[in-house]
Amino acid sequence: MEFDEEVFLTLYGDKLKKYMKDQISQKMVKNNVFEFDIGEFLKNYSDSCDINDQIIENPKLVEDPLLYVFKESYIDLFGEDEHVKKELEKTQIAFKNPLGCDKKIDEITSSEMNRLVKFEGNIIKAAKVCALLKKACFVCRACGEISYKTIHDYFEQPRSYCKNQNCRSEMSIDYDSSAYVNIQELEIQQPIDLMRNPDDPPRSIRVFLENSDGIYSGRVDVVGTVMKKLTRPNMPVFEIYAKSNHVKLGESFQKIEVKDIINNYDLINTLDELGKKENIIDILSNYLIPQIKGYDLVKKAIFLQQVKACTKFLPDGSELRKDSHILLITDPGIGKSTMLRKISRLFPQNSYASVTTATGGGLTANVVREATEIGDGWVVKPGVFVRANEGTACIDELTVDKNVMKYILEAMESQTIHVNKGGINVKLPARCAVLAACNPKRGRFDRNMGVVEQIGIPAPLLSRFDLIFPLKDSPDRRRDAEIAEHILDTHVETATKNYSKVLGSIKIDGITVDENLIKNYIIYARTCAYFDENHHLYAGEVDERKIKSPPLSKGAKKLIRDYYVDMRKLGEGNNPVPVTARQLEAAIRISEMHAKARLSREVEEKDAKIAIDIIEECLRQVAYDPETGKFDIDKGMGEIPKSKVDKMDKIVDIIRELSVLSSNGLADECDIVEKASEFQISEKDVSDMLSKLKKSADVFSPKYGYYRLT
CATH class of the missing domain: 1.10.8 (Helicase, Ruva Protein; domain 3)
Known part of the structure; x- marks a missing residue:
């Protein structure tokens, strides 16, 4: 539709003025930005619904008349002087809550050019905050005429000509008198749960966020105008991007879902009935990962991990950890990757990564130098732990790269990722549970060695895991027959699409439980929505400090x-x-x-x-x-057990004693073995203890077969 500013002001001017006066009196103007909440305006003036379409179709053209009404409203309330006049020239309009323009990122195409859109996605790249010339002050050097012009297109040099009929000269920008806003370049990626096929590569869009205080991670809701940027000077090919001045962190998936649950009384009754069933946790935890036969205790621990513990805060506002970290150490063929991938797909905020293809920065966060339109090229790239905030980070093949482990330690310890590089100093939230898995060093468990000795995970990292489960593949005729039958049934059901015995839904006293219901049950339990007194808290902005648990x-x-x-x-x-x-x-x-x-x-x-x-x-x-x-x-926890520490101490005493008695001050290994046998220390243990003592520099061997204390 063709936009006419005069008609627009005639139709909506009085209502806009009344609405803006009310908002200004409530101090809704922050940092010279007035957020025009379209949805709220229409609640008060439902007969003006056409304004929503006008804004969506012509967001750039609508800004000037809205600014005109805003200035009039402000002057009516507070009067006008030179200071007020100058400050009003810096005011910007931000659009919020438009109706009927929701898009997925892969739906934003050239047909949306110059239109207002609303979409959501995950931040995968964020540059530093810079200053943007938003309202240029133009001065005519010939006649002294001054005018202001709002900058809409970042990639064109702003120009203006004198409006004086007798002049018409090109004007110059007075940068000192111009108005500036913060701007940040972001790359927003379409979430997997909003994709038609989760296995397809996700689409992303570049967003230039005005009035940004600095946002570096999270799932965000974006309202912005679709713009174009010329990619080559001699070819009319353009890159699509979004210019936005309103981005807010989206609510977590569980908070959105729980609002739907508490408004569905039939679903609440079903979930409450399930909660009363005997052994409901055992039943649901087995159904959570139906492809794997057995390992009931491990499945129960993983199910409880998804429910999470109670949310609790210290008096200073810091939150106590509610997440449980689990490590699976398995023989090949157990199905650890199947377990991890299943959990990673359970909720949108759960993430999966394999250390075989991931770097330490890819798991936590990276600050790298890349080509950007603004700033000096340093950008933050949130990793798996940050993307899994409020969910579960599923880390496969944990021990493949030892260099990665030092990155993981901070994420598990403080549940935050500190980034300080390239002038960027931010703290990213990583409040997630960790479900990690690895194989023993030699591929399979060695029955002659302790479990933890076979994985090579540093003690500080290993101690962060609440539960460690070794899953061994031991032949057992009856159990092997059950596993074979289970795997065969799984393949038959997937081939025939007749999901019944293994992959189908289950009945619990007449209640049909499928994957969707088990997700709702976990969210219902996790958020303590079964407490009636919590329902009103989820109706609006959720204050976790008030949630009863x-x-x-x-x-x-x-x-x-x-x-x-x-x-x-x-x-x-x-x-x-x-x-x-x-x-x-x-x-x-x-x-x-x-x-x-x-x-x-x-x-x-x-x-x-x-x-x-x-x-x-x-x-x-x-x-x-x-x-x-x-x-x-x-x-x-991967340290030397006390029984071996005692043996090492005894070997040290023996070496000290034999060294004093020998003519060359050295202890012969044969004598050490003979003396140690008196204390029931075997020859193999002596060899192991000597190796450990040499490694810790407690003893050294100046020549083969002889030892001395350092």
């Missing part, structure tokens, strides 16, 4: 405390330390997850018992020292 009951608290104290007591004296405070916190988190997964209003003793059982099973697999018959947390 299940507290620890006295019985659960006592059970966890007694378990921790009793286990610690086993480490008194010269005994190995069985657990640390990290296992205590893990028990609390898993107890809360289990209570929420049952839709319980309180963490009960049975929740605490399940949590303790899961942690004990992991300790039994990775921290049990067969030499002492006790748990040793150092062994489970």
Whole structure:
């Protein structure tokens, strides 16, 4: 439709003026930007719905009459003087909440040129914030005439001619008197959940964000005008980009979904009924990854990981970690990659990466130099952990590249990624659970070695995992027959499209449970939406500090405390330390997850018992020292267990004693072995201890077969 400014002001001027006066009096102008909320305006003036179409069709042309009305409204309220007049020239209009122009990024084509669109996507690249000449002050050098012009096209040199009939000279820009705004270049990628085929490469669009305070990661809602940029000077081919002055971080998927759930009373009744069923967690956790047969405890832990623990804040506002980190160490063929890929596709904020093809920066965040239209070329590229904020980062083949592990440590420890390079200093949120997997060093488990010894993960990183599950492929005729039958049924069902026995939905007391329902159940439990008093909190902007969640009951608290104290007591004296405070916190988190997964209003003793059982099973697999018959947390965290430390100390004493008695001050290895046998230390252990002592520089060997203390 053809735009006529005079007609526009005649039709909408009075209503716009009344609306703007109300907004100005509520101090809705920030940093010289007035956000014109189209949706809110139409709520108050429903008979002016055509203004929405006018703005969508002609966003650049509508700005000037809106600015004119804004200036009049402001002057009516506060009067006019030279200072006010000068400040009003700096004012910008930002469009917010337009109706009927929602697009997916792959739908933004040349047909949308010069139109207003609204879309959402993930930030995959963000440059530094720079200054943009937004309202140029033109001065005529011949007659002194002054005029202001809003800059809409970044890639054309602004020009203006004197309006004085007797002059008509080309005017010059007075840069000191012109108005500037912040601008930031972003690249926004279409989210996988909005793609027709998730396996297709995602589309992205460049966005120039005006009035930006600096945004570097997250899923965002963008309102902007589709523009064009000439790519080659001698060819009429243009790149499509979006000029925006309103971008806001989108709500997380779970908060959007929970709003739909609490407005669907039939669905709420169904979910509440499921929560009352006996063993509902076991049933749903098995159904969560139907392609894999067995490993029920691992599936339960992963299911609880998706539910997450309770959201809790310290008095200073910092949040306690609610995510559980899980490591799977598996023989080949177990299906670890299948598990990780399934979880990565469960929710949009879950992400998958394999260390075989990823870099440390690709997992966390990169600051790299690339060609940009504005700034000095330094851009931030958020990695997997940042994209998985509020979700789960699924990291496959964790031990393939040791250099990557140092990047992962900070992400797991503080759940933030600090970036400081190229003049960019930002902190990116990475509040996600980690589900990682790897194979043993030699491909398969060596039964003569401890589990943790076979993976080569540094102790500081290994200690960040709440649960470590070794999954061994041991031949068993009955179990192998069940797995073979399960795999064959899976292939038959996918070939015939008759999903029934393995991949189909299941019935629980008349309730049909499919993948969509299990997602809703997890979100319902995770957000504590089963508390009626939380429903009104999800109606608007969600304040997580006010969300009610299940507290620890006295019985659960006592059970966890007694378990921790009793286990610690086993480490008194010269005994190995069985657990640390990290296992205590893990028990609390898993107890809360289990209570929420049952839709319980309180963490009960049975929740605490399940949590303790899961942690004990992991300790039994990775921290049990067969030499002492006790748990040793150092062994489970990749450190040398106390039984071996004692042997090393004894070998040091033997070397010291033999060195004093020998004429050359050296201890013969044969004598060391003979002396060590008196203390029940085998020849193999002596060889291992000597290797470790040499590596730690406690002893050295000046010639083959002889040792001396350093």
